[in-house]
Amino acid sequence: MAEKVKELLNEGRITGFVGLRKQHNQPAPHLFTKENMADLENLVVGDVRYPLNKVLLKLAHRFPKDRLGVMVRGCDERGLNELFKWNQLSRDHVTPVGIACPAALAEACECYKPYPSEWVVGEKTEGISHSKRLEKNETLTQEKRLQYWLGQFNKCIKCYGCRDACPMCFCKVCSIQDRNFILTGKLPPENPTFHLSRAVHMIGRCIDCGLCEEACPSDIPVRTLYKEVGKIVENLFDYRTGEDTKAKSPLNLLGEPTMDISDVNK
Numbered sequence: 001m002a003e004k005v006k007e008l009l010n011e012g013r014i015t016g017f018v019g020l021r022k023q024h025n026q027p028a029p030h031l032f033t034k035e036n037m038a039d040l041e042n043l044v045v046g047d048v049r050y051p052l053n054k055v056l057l058k059l060a061h062r063f064p065k066d067r068l069g070v071m072v073r074g075c076d077e078r079g080l081n082e083l084f085k086w087n088q089l090s091r092d093h094v095t096p097v098g099i100a101c102p103a104a105l106a107e108a109c110e111c112y113k114p115y116p117s118e119w120v121v122g123e124k125t126e127g128i129s130h131s132k133r134l135e136k137n138e139t140l141t142q143e144k145r146l147q148y149w150l151g152q153f154n155k156c157i158k159c160y161g162c163r164d165a166c167p168m169c170f171c172k173v174c175s176i177q178d179r180n181f182i183l184t185g186k187l188p189p190e191n192p193t194f195h196l197s198r199a200v201h202m203i204g205r206c207i208d209c210g211l212c213e214e215a216c217p218s219d220i221p222v223r224t225l226y227k228e229v230g231k232i233v234e235n236l237f238d239y240r241t242g243e244d245t246k247a248k249s250p251l252n253l254l255g256e257p258t259m260d261i262s263d264v265n266k
């Protein structure tokens with residue numbers, strides 16, 4: 001991957017590359033440029049995951065005329081597809097460089113497409129077509145399922161880690177932080193309003209990367225919740241979030257985007 005990034009920078013096809021760099025023995029997000037090309041020696045391309053598209057969004061809004069590269073896995077590519085369609089990023093200004101995930105990660109994620117459309121690192125492994133998480137959830141009666149989730153939500157310490165780690169949370173005003181909507185000074189946050197509000201907001205946006213669940217200090221299985229939301233969207237609207245580069249998600253058609261990259265470009 002370092003060679004590919006070097007090539008893109010040297011040929012002037014990108015002005016920067018958003019990836020991970022080993023710093024103090026830890027992977028951290030980094031913008032690789034022609035000026036700091038030596039840093040590519042410490043480029044991290046293993047199984048470590050990070051919401052790089054979130055970093056890319058911030059940089060793209062700050063430098064809208066630049067073309068930036070970004071390291072993508074299958075889920076990140078799904079995320080880019082949605083971010084383009086939600087007018088958060090311009091397709092012409094982003095160059096993805098792919099990495100295919102190993103089978104163990106695909107299984108842990110229950111990922112139906114653990115690779116992007118092109119990749120320079122890793123090998124294609126089969127996707128996982130069924131979710132044991134959802135199967136387990138669906139064996140419970142509705143009443144038991146409600147009790148299970150209310151119990152899980154009661155563990156929430158309202159740290160917003162799930163939202164902050166989510167590459168698809170891009171609203172300028174966050175309704176789960178709106179004091180007119182969610183009571184302040186209360187733990188756990190209003191149950192289930194806090195969690196179900198976010199789940200509704202993820203309709204047609206969640207690309208099932210699982211970073212929210214990894215970030216949660218209370219071990220709440222939020223990924224399962226969003227997988228369930230994704231399945232409902234797929235069943236009702238025949239829409240698989242992030243899969244299609246053109247068709248818009250059901251909720252994308254309902255209102256104005258919260259922020260439009262073309263406004264930044266003006």
Ligand code: SF4
Pocket residue numbers: 049073074075076101105106107109111112113114115208209210
């Ligand atoms: S969801 Fe997991 S397995 Fe699928 S692309 Fe993302 S990191 Fe890889």
Ligand code: SF4
Pocket residue numbers: 162165166167168169202205206207208209210211212213223226
């Ligand atoms: S899995 Fe979680 S972090 Fe990833 S897109 Fe969905 S809600 Fe956001």
Ligand code: SF4
Pocket residue numbers: 155156157158159160161162163212215216217218219220222
């Ligand atoms: S990361 Fe976990 S504890 Fe923090 S707000 Fe989200 S669900 Fe609650």
